[in-house]
Every structure is written in structure tokens, then in C-alpha cells.
Amino acid sequence: xxxxxxxxxxxxxxxxxxxxxxxxxxxxxxxxxxxxxxxxxxxxxxxxxxxxxxxxxxxxxxxxxxxxxxxxxxxxxxxxxxxxxxxxxxxxxxxxxxxxxxxxxxxxxxxxxxxxxxxxxxxxxxxxxxxxxxxxxxxxxxxxxxxxxxxxxxxxxxxxxxxxxxxxxxxxxxxxxxxxxxxxxxxxxxxxxxxxxxxxxxxxxxxxxxxxxxxxxxxxxxxxxxxxxxxxxxxxxxxxxxxxxxxxxxxxxxxxxxxxxxxxxxxxxxxxxxxxxxxxxxxxxxxxxxxxxxxxxxxxxxxxxxxxxxxxxxxxxxxxxxx
Numbered sequence: 001x002x003x004x005x006x007x008x009x010x011x012x013x014x015x016x017x018x019x020x021x022x023x024x025x026x027x028x029x030x031x032x033x034x035x036x037x038x039x040x041x042x043x044x045x046x047x048x049x050x051x052x053x054x055x056x057x058x059x060x061x062x063x064x065x066x067x068x069x070x071x072x073x074x075x076x077x078x079x080x081x082x083x084x085x086x087x088x089x090x091x092x093x094x095x096x097x098x099x100x101x102x103x104x105x106x107x108x109x110x111x112x113x114x115x116x117x118x119x120x121x122x123x124x125x126x127x128x129x130x131x132x133x134x135x136x137x138x139x140x141x142x143x144x145x146x147x148x149x150x151x152x153x154x155x156x157x158x159x160x161x162x163x164x165x166x167x168x169x170x171x172x173x174x175x176x177x178x179x180x181x182x183x184x185x186x187x188x189x190x191x192x193x194x195x196x197x198x199x200x201x202x203x204x205x206x207x208x209x210x211x212x213x214x215x216x217x218x219x220x221x222x223x224x225x226x227x228x229x230x231x232x233x234x235x236x237x238x239x240x241x242x243x244x245x246x247x248x249x250x251x252x253x254x255x256x257x258x259x260x261x262x263x264x265x266x267x268x269x270x271x272x273x274x275x276x277x278x279x280x281x282x283x284x285x286x287x288x289x290x291x292x293x294x295x296x297x298x299x300x301x302x303x304x305x306x307x308x309x310x311x312x313x314x315x316x317x318x319x320x321x322x323x
Contacts, residue, residue, distance in 0.1 A: 009143040016139035016152035023136045031133045038089045042068045046093035049150040057161030065174035073101040095153045097125020106130040197276035200306040215266045229294045241267035273298040
């Protein structure tokens with residue numbers, strides 16, 4: 001009995017999404033045009049179940065290249081309206097279009113000349129009248145047998161929000177690389193699908209000393225940057241060698257006085273180096289093969305461009321040091 005009812009619910013909700021799909025037309029194109037022309041943010045607002053749907057839509061927009069923020073209608077009336085600028089666009093969600101808390105916000109938005117895109121199921125509602133664009137999310141019926149709990153309507157609204165986000169993604173020519181850049185804490189598999197140049201450290205973050213420096217200077221730089229290694233280069237940034245934490249420990253345990261040692265005595269010449277175009281997954285394989293946690297990134301002439309650390313591939317706390 002429960003399975004039969006579940007299938008019926010899914011069928012009803014599927015029909016609701018198809019009804020919204022069939023209602024799409026020029027208004028949807030106008031909504032996309034309006035958001036694309038917005039110089040700042042899309043402010044999403046709604047209350048109750050519509051508010052929860054709005055928060056998800058806002059999150060999806062942010063991760064797919066459309067800056068967005070969620071605004072609670074009640075909090076807006078108590079000061080948070082200050083976050084809305086005249087350059088913003090508002091996406092207001094209410095199935096009935098007559099939600100009291102949301103309607104209380106509409107006149108204030110109109111005074112600020114903020115354009116409103118409405119997601120509602122009644123085209124003659126107060127919300128629709130205030131909107132410059134109205135996207136119809138009317139569904140044949142709710143899946144709730146009482147016809148009271150928002151079910152089909154919220155599912156259809158959420159689906160239309162996804163459709164809007166994807167349409168904007170397409171217009172912006174948002175790429176997989178852009179998506180991964182917005183998800184640095186994503187799965188390991190996704191983090192390894194980028195080129196080394198996207199995750200390598202450059203500039204002042206790189207532990208590097210000139211070949212004219214002393215070994216003590218190299219140790220000081222190693223401690224300062226705290227990345228487990230320091231690289232030695234000539235005046236033209238050509239890579240000459242590397243000194244790791246492990247090298248220093250081994251020198252100290254052998255009784256050597258590193259303050260009296262020349263830089264060449266402590267460094268290993270011709271360290272492993274990779275091009276910035278290499279995929280991160282391949283760089284990780286090289287690290288595993290050589291049992292190291294840091295790699296030099298150099299151009300074809302052997303000149304340093306940056307370094308790649310295991311932290312930047314796996315995230316801190318997800319590996320053991322191999323040096």
C-alpha cells in the first residue's frame with residue numbers, strides 16, 4: 001500500500017513539473033535577460049516552504065556562476081532590507097502570490113526601483129502585479145491527499161529554479177573548471193580533475209632562495225614558509241636544487257653544523273619538477289611514486305613558476321607526511 005501511494009505521489013509531482021514546463025515561454029527568456037543584465041546580485045526571497053526552496057535556488061545559483069543571496073521577508077522588514085541595492089534583481093517566491101509577509105516587502109522594493117521576478121502559481125495575484133516578470137509555477141494538484149501541504153508546488157518551483165540556474169550557466173558559458181573553483185571542498189575526484197596551474201602556489205607563497213645564499217638562510221626560509229621544503233634557484237629563477245625538512249633532520253642527526261655548511265652541501269640537485277599544464281591527478285601519482293609531498297612547477301627551460309603541495313590536492317588532515 002505504501003509503495004503504491006509513493007508511486008502515485010511521484011506521478012502527481014512529475015505531472016506538476018511537466019505542467020510548469022509546458023507553461024514556459026517568453027517570460028522565462030525575459031527573466032534570464034534581466035538577471036544577465038544585473039550588475040550586482042540576484043536576491044531570492046520567500047517564507048515557509050517557499051523560503052526553503054528559495055535558499056536552495058540561491059545556493060545553486062551561487063555555485064553555477066550567478067551571485068545570489070537569500071533574504072528572509074520578515075527580517076527584511078526589520079533592517080535586512082538594507083542589503084538590497086537598486087542594482088539588484090529580486091526573485092520572489094510564493095505559490096499563492098498573496099503571502100502577507102512577502103507582500104509587506106513588495107512596496108519597499110518598488111520604492112527602490114528594484115525589479116522583481118515572481119515565481120508564483122496565480123498570475124492575477126498581488127505578487128504577480130508587482131513583478132516585471134512572472135514565471136508560472138501552477139500545478140494541477142498537490143500530492144498531499146488533503147490538498148494542504150505544499151508538495152507538488154514546491155517540487156515544481158524548485159525544478160524551475162534549477163532550470164533558471166542552468167539557463168544562466170549556459171548564457172555565461174560557465175565551465176566545469178569554474179564550477180570546481182567554487183567547490184574547493186568538493187570530492188577528491190573532482191579536485192584532481194584540474195590542471196596544476198589552478199592549484200599551485202606562486203609568488204611570495206613559494207619557499208625559494210637564491211643560490212648565493214647560505215644553508216642557514218635556506219633553513220630560515222624553510223621554517224618561514226613551513227611547507228616541508230625550500231627550492232634553490234639562480235638569479236633567473238632556474239631551478240637548481242631542493243632541501244627538505246628530512247634533509248635537515250638527517251644532517252643534524254649526523255652531527256653536522258649546518259651553520260658552517262655551504263648551500264651546495266645540503267641541497268639535492270635536479271629535483272623532480274612538473275609543468276603547470278599537467279593534470280593534478282598525474283601530479284599526485286608522481287608524488288606517490290617518489291614519496292614526496294611537494295613538487296616544483298617549472299617551464300620548459302626549467303624556470304620556477306610555483307610549487308604544488310599535497311595539501312592543495314587532498315586537503316589538510318587527509319594524508320600522512322612521506323618526507
